[in-house]
Amino acid sequence: MTKNQIEELQTIFSEKNVLTEIEDMVAYSYDASHVEVQPEAVVFATSTEQVSQLMKLAYREKIPVTPRGQGSGLSGGSVPLKKGIVLCMDRMNRVIDFDPANRLITVEAGMTTADIDPVAVKSNLFYPPDPGSVSFSTIGGNVAENAGGLRGLKYGVTKDYVKMMKVVLPQGDIVTLGNKCVKHVAGFNMEGIFVGSEGLLGIMTEVTLALLPIPEHRESALAIFNSLEGAAQAVSDIIAAGVTPSTMEFMDNATINAIQNFKDCGLPRDGAAVLLIETDGEKNSAMTEMATVEVEVKKNDIREFARAKSSEERDRLFEGRRVALNALASVKPNLILEDATVMRSKLPEMIRGIINIADKYQLQVGIFGHAGDGNLHPTFLIDMQDKDEMARTEKGVAELFQLAIDLEGTISGEHGIGLEKKPFLKDQIGGEGIRLLQNIKKTFDPLNLLNPGKMFDMPDEQSA
Amino acid sequence: MTKNQIEELQTIFSEKNVLTEIEDMVAYSYDASHVEVQPEAVVFATSTEQVSQLMKLAYREKIPVTPRGQGSGLSGGSVPLKKGIVLCMDRMNRVIDFDPANRLITVEAGMTTADIDPVAVKSNLFYPPDPGSVSFSTIGGNVAENAGGLRGLKYGVTKDYVKMMKVVLPQGDIVTLGNKCVKHVAGFNMEGIFVGSEGLLGIMTEVTLALLPIPEHRESALAIFNSLEGAAQAVSDIIAAGVTPSTMEFMDNATINAIQNFKDCGLPRDGAAVLLIETDGEKNSAMTEMATVEVEVKKNDIREFARAKSSEERDRLFEGRRVALNALASVKPNLILEDATVMRSKLPEMIRGIINIADKYQLQVGIFGHAGDGNLHPTFLIDMQDKDEMARTEKGVAELFQLAIDLEGTISGEHGIGLEKKPFLKDQIGGEGIRLLQNIKKTFDPLNLLNPGKMFDMPDEQSA
Numbered sequence: 001m002t003k004n005q006i007e008e009l010q011t012i013f014s015e016k017n018v019l020t021e022i023e024d025m026v027a028y029s030y031d032a033s034h035v036e037v038q039p040e041a042v043v044f045a046t047s048t049e050q051v052s053q054l055m056k057l058a059y060r061e062k063i064p065v066t067p068r069g070q071g072s073g074l075s076g077g078s079v080p081l082k083k084g085i086v087l088c089m090d091r092m093n094r095v096i097d098f099d100p101a102n103r104l105i106t107v108e109a110g111m112t113t114a115d116i117d118p119v120a121v122k123s124n125l126f127y128p129p130d131p132g133s134v135s136f137s138t139i140g141g142n143v144a145e146n147a148g149g150l151r152g153l154k155y156g157v158t159k160d161y162v163k164m165m166k167v168v169l170p171q172g173d174i175v176t177l178g179n180k181c182v183k184h185v186a187g188f189n190m191e192g193i194f195v196g197s198e199g200l201l202g203i204m205t206e207v208t209l210a211l212l213p214i215p216e217h218r219e220s221a222l223a224i225f226n227s228l229e230g231a232a233q234a235v236s237d238i239i240a241a242g243v244t245p246s247t248m249e250f251m252d253n254a255t256i257n258a259i260q261n262f263k264d265c266g267l268p269r270d271g272a273a274v275l276l277i278e279t280d281g282e283k284n285s286a287m288t289e290m291a292t293v294e295v296e297v298k299k300n301d302i303r304e305f306a307r308a309k310s311s312e313e314r315d316r317l318f319e320g321r322r323v324a325l326n327a328l329a330s331v332k333p334n335l336i337l338e339d340a341t342v343m344r345s346k347l348p349e350m351i352r353g354i355i356n357i358a359d360k361y362q363l364q365v366g367i368f369g370h371a372g373d374g375n376l377h378p379t380f381l382i383d384m385q386d387k388d389e390m391a392r393t394e395k396g397v398a399e400l401f402q403l404a405i406d407l408e409g410t411i412s413g414e415h416g417i418g419l420e421k422k423p424f425l426k427d428q429i430g431g432e433g434i435r436l437l438q439n440i441k442k443t444f445d446p447l448n449l450l451n452p453g454k455m456f457d458m459p460d461e462q463s464a
Numbered sequence: 465m466t467k468n469q470i471e472e473l474q475t476i477f478s479e480k481n482v483l484t485e486i487e488d489m490v491a492y493s494y495d496a497s498h499v500e501v502q503p504e505a506v507v508f509a510t511s512t513e514q515v516s517q518l519m520k521l522a523y524r525e526k527i528p529v530t531p532r533g534q535g536s537g538l539s540g541g542s543v544p545l546k547k548g549i550v551l552c553m554d555r556m557n558r559v560i561d562f563d564p565a566n567r568l569i570t571v572e573a574g575m576t577t578a579d580i581d582p583v584a585v586k587s588n589l590f591y592p593p594d595p596g597s598v599s600f601s602t603i604g605g606n607v608a609e610n611a612g613g614l615r616g617l618k619y620g621v622t623k624d625y626v627k628m629m630k631v632v633l634p635q636g637d638i639v640t641l642g643n644k645c646v647k648h649v650a651g652f653n654m655e656g657i658f659v660g661s662e663g664l665l666g667i668m669t670e671v672t673l674a675l676l677p678i679p680e681h682r683e684s685a686l687a688i689f690n691s692l693e694g695a696a697q698a699v700s701d702i703i704a705a706g707v708t709p710s711t712m713e714f715m716d717n718a719t720i721n722a723i724q725n726f727k728d729c730g731l732p733r734d735g736a737a738v739l740l741i742e743t744d745g746e747k748n749s750a751m752t753e754m755a756t757v758e759v760e761v762k763k764n765d766i767r768e769f770a771r772a773k774s775s776e777e778r779d780r781l782f783e784g785r786r787v788a789l790n791a792l793a794s795v796k797p798n799l800i801l802e803d804a805t806v807m808r809s810k811l812p813e814m815i816r817g818i819i820n821i822a823d824k825y826q827l828q829v830g831i832f833g834h835a836g837d838g839n840l841h842p843t844f845l846i847d848m849q850d851k852d853e854m855a856r857t858e859k860g861v862a863e864l865f866q867l868a869i870d871l872e873g874t875i876s877g878e879h880g881i882g883l884e885k886k887p888f889l890k891d892q893i894g895g896e897g898i899r900l901l902q903n904i905k906k907t908f909d910p911l912n913l914l915n916p917g918k919m920f921d922m923p924d925e926q927s928a
Contacts, residue, residue, distance in 0.1 A: 240587075
C-alpha cells in the first residue's frame with residue numbers, strides 16, 4: 001500500500017486507529033485455524049460511516065479488505081489471504097436498542113456475544129445460540145459463520161435469530177436488510193443470505209436479534225454407557241419419545257481418558273461413551289421430559305445414570321465436558337478440531353467411521369460433540385512438527401469429510417469453510433453449486449476485494 | 465407460441481399434459497388476487513427432469529414461464545403477466561421420504577400442505593406453519609411466498625422449516641440446495657434465499673422440511689374486551705410475563721358484528737375486541753401458561769374470559785374466528801384482504817391508524833389477524849363495480865402500507881409482493897435494496913424468463 005493510501009486511512013479512522021508496524025501485522029495475521037498471512041494495514045472502525053468510506057477507498061484503489069471480529073474463527077475466515085487491509089470490528093460493541101416488548105435487541109457487530117445476555121436478563125430474556133467461543137467471539141463473527149453451539153437441536157443456530165442488519169456493501173453503499181417483524185416477505189430473504197456468508201458479500205455493522213424468555217427450570221443428568229451403540233440408541237430413543245433436550249452432549253472413551261488424565265472428574269476409564277443431557281422449560285415440563293429421558297436411557301446398554309439435584313451437582317456432572325478440549329489439547333502439542341456433521345440417525349455409523357479412519361492412519365482422535373443435532377467434533381491429537389503425522393492427518397481429515405458427504409451430512413456444521421475446507425466444498429455442493437456462489441459473489445463484489453480467496457476461488461483466480 | 469414449440473412441449477410432457485384451448489387459458493389466468501392475464505400454454509409436470517427440459521426449451525426460445533401451485537396466492541404470484549407458459553406443479557404431489565428419526569419429511573413441491581400432517585402424525589410429528597390456505601395451497605407455493613399463519617409467534621414461518629430443496633434453475637440446471645442436518649454452513653444459505661423468492665429464481669420440485677413433536681396438550685380461551693387498548697395491553701402483558709402462546713388471534717368490533725350478522729356465534733355486538741388464545745406443550749406447562757394468561761388478561765379492560773374445558777367448547781369459542789372471513793365477505797360484493805404487519809408493541813397504533821384511514825376515505829374495514837406476531841389482516845369491504853369506492857380504496861391501501869413502513873413494519877407479512885404490492889416495494893426497501901434484488905434476479909435468470917414482471921421491474925422493463 002502507498003503512503004497516500006495509508007494517509008487516507010488515517011483521515012477516515014484517525015491516526016491512532018490505523019496500524020502498519022510489522023509487529024502489529026504479525027498480531028493480525030492469524031485466527032484460531034492454521035493459516036497465517038500478514039496484512040499491510042490494520043484499521044479499527046467505530047462507525048458504519050467509516051466502514052462505508054473504507055470500502056469506497058478500497059474499491060477506488062483496488063485494495064483487498066478482510067473484516068475481523070475477535071479472530072477466534074476455526075476456518076481461517078478472518079485471515080487476510082490477499083494482504084491489504086484488516087478491518088477490526090471489535091470496537092463497534094455498543095447496544096443500540098433493547099426492546100423487551102418485542103423480544104428484540106439491536107447491537108453493533110463487534111459486541112462479544114456473551115455480553116448480550118446481561119442486558120437481556122433484565123427482562124428475563126436470553127440469546128439462545130451458544131458457540132463454544134461465546135465468551136470471546138463477536139456477534140458479527142457468529143453471524144458471518146452462522147455459529148451453532150450446544151443447544152442447536154432445541155434452539156437452532158444463529159440464522160434462526162437474525163431479524164435485521166445494517167450492511168456496508170463492497171462498493172460502500174449502506175443498506176438495511178430484513179425487518180424487525182416476526183413475519184416479513186417483502187423482497188428476497190437478503191438477511192438470510194448474509195448469515196454464514198463469511199464476510200464475502202458485505203460488512204455487517206449492526207444486527208437485530210430475536211430473544212427468548214429464559215426457561216423457568218433446567219434438569220441435568222449424566223449417562224455413562226458400556227457401548228457406543230447403547231449411547232447412540234439412547235439418543236434415538238429419546239427423540240422418538242418426543243423429547244427435545246436443550247443439550248445432549250456426547251464424549252467417547254478417548255475423550256473420557258484424556259479428561260481423567262487431565263483431572264479426576266469421576267468418569268470411569270472403561271466407559272464407552274457419556275451423554276450429558278439437559279431439559280428445560282416450565283418446571284413440570286422439564287422434569288417430565290427428564291423422567292422420560294431416564295426411562296429411554298435405561299432401556300439401553302447403560303452403566304450409570306445420575307441426575308443433578310442441585311446446581312452444584314450439575315456443575316460436578318458437567319465438569320468433564322467443560323475441561324474436555326483442554327484435556328485433549330494437553331495430550332499432544334497440537335490438535336485439529338473438526339465439525340463434520342451428520343443427521344442424528346447416522347451418528348453410530350459416523351463414529352465408527354471416524355475410529356476406522358484414525359486406525360487406518362494411526363492417528364489419535366477424541367470424539368465429543370452435540371449428539372442431538374449430529375454435530376460431532378472429532379479432534380485429532382497431533383504434533384505439527386511431525387511431517388509424517390501431519391501428512392497422515394491430512395489424508396484422514398479428507399476421508400472424514402468424504403464420509404460425512406457419503407452419509408448425506410456436511411463438511412461443516414458450525415465452523416464454516418474459510419480456507420481450511422475450501423478444497424472440499426465442491427465435493428459437498430457440486431460444480432453447479434460452486435458456480436452459483438461465484439455468481440452471487442460477483443454480483444455483490446465485482447472486483448473480488450472483500451475477503452478474497454475464501455470459501456471458493458473465483459473463475460479467474462488461482463487456487464489459494 | 466409456435467406450433468413447433470407446442471409440439472416440443474407435448475414431447476416433454478405428453479399430449480394430455482399440455483393445454484392450449486382458450487377456455488383452459490382463462491382457467492389459468494388468475495389466482496386469488498385481482499389480476500388476470502391469459503397464458504399461451506399450460507403444462508402439468510410430473511418430474512424434475514420435465515421441468516429441466518421445459519426451462520431449456522424456454523431459454524432457447526425465449527418463452528416466459530410462470531410456475532403455479534394451486535393458484536391460491538393473494539399477491540398475483542402465479543399470474544402469467546408476460547403470457548408464455550404456465551407450469552402447473554400440483555401433480556408432483558408425492559411423499560419422497562418420511563424420516564421420523566431425524567424429524568424430516570421430503571415431499572414434491574405440488575403436495576397440498578395439509579397432506580403432510582396425516583403422514584407425520586404416524587410418528588406423533590407435525591408441520592407447524594399453518595397459513596389460512598393450508599387445506600388447498602401447495603407446499604411449493606408456501607415456500608415461494610414464505611407462508612405464515614396463526615402460529616407464527618411460537619412456531620415461526622415456512623422458512624424456519626425448510627432444510628433442503630431440489631431446484632431447477634432458469635436455464636435448466638438441476639441443483640440441490642441446503643442439507644438435512646440441523647447445522648450446515650458450507651456455502652451461502654442458498655435454500656434461505658429461495659424461500660420467499662416468489663418463483664423468480666428457480667423452480668423448486670422437492671423440499672425437505674423439519675417436523676416437530678405434536679404438543680401433548682392444548683389450552684384454549686376466548687377473551688372479550690371493552691376497549692381496543694385493553695386488548696392490546698393484554699397482548700403486551702402476556703408476552704412480558706414470559707408466555708409464548710401458540711395462537712393469539714385478534715378480531716375487532718367490525719369483524720364481531722359481521723360474524724354476528726352472518727351467524728350467531730355468541731359474540732357481544734358492543735365488544736370492542738376479541739382475543740382467541742391458545743397455549744400448548746406438555747400438559748402442566750400449557751395449563752400453567754394459560755393460568756398466567758388469565759391473570760394478565762384480567763388486569764386489563766376485560767368483559768369476559770372463557771376457558772374451553774373440552775374440544776367441543778374450544779370449537780364453539782373458535783367458531784367466530786373460523787367464519788370471520790366468510791362473514792366479512794358477505795357484507796359487500798368484494799373484499800381486499802391485506803397483510804401489513806408491525807411489531808407487536810405497535811399494534812394499538814396500527815389499529816387506530818387503520819380505523820382513521822377507513823374513516824378518511826369512507827371505507828368499511830374489518831380487522832382481524834395474528835396479534836402475537838403483529839400480522840394483522842385489515843379487510844376492506846367494497847364493491848369493485850363502484851369506481852369511486854375503488855379509487856378511495858386504492859388511496860386507503862397505499863396509506864396503510866405507508867403507515868406500516870412508518871411504524872418500522874412491513875407491507876407484507878405473509879402474502880408476498882407479486883403484482884399487488886410491487887408499486888410499494890421501493891418504499892419498503894429503498895432504491896439500493898431494489899438494485900440488489902435486480903442484480904440477484906439477473907444472476908439467476910439473465911433473460912428474465914422465469915415469472916417475469918413480479919416483485920420488481922428489471923432495469924430495462926416498463927412498469928407492469
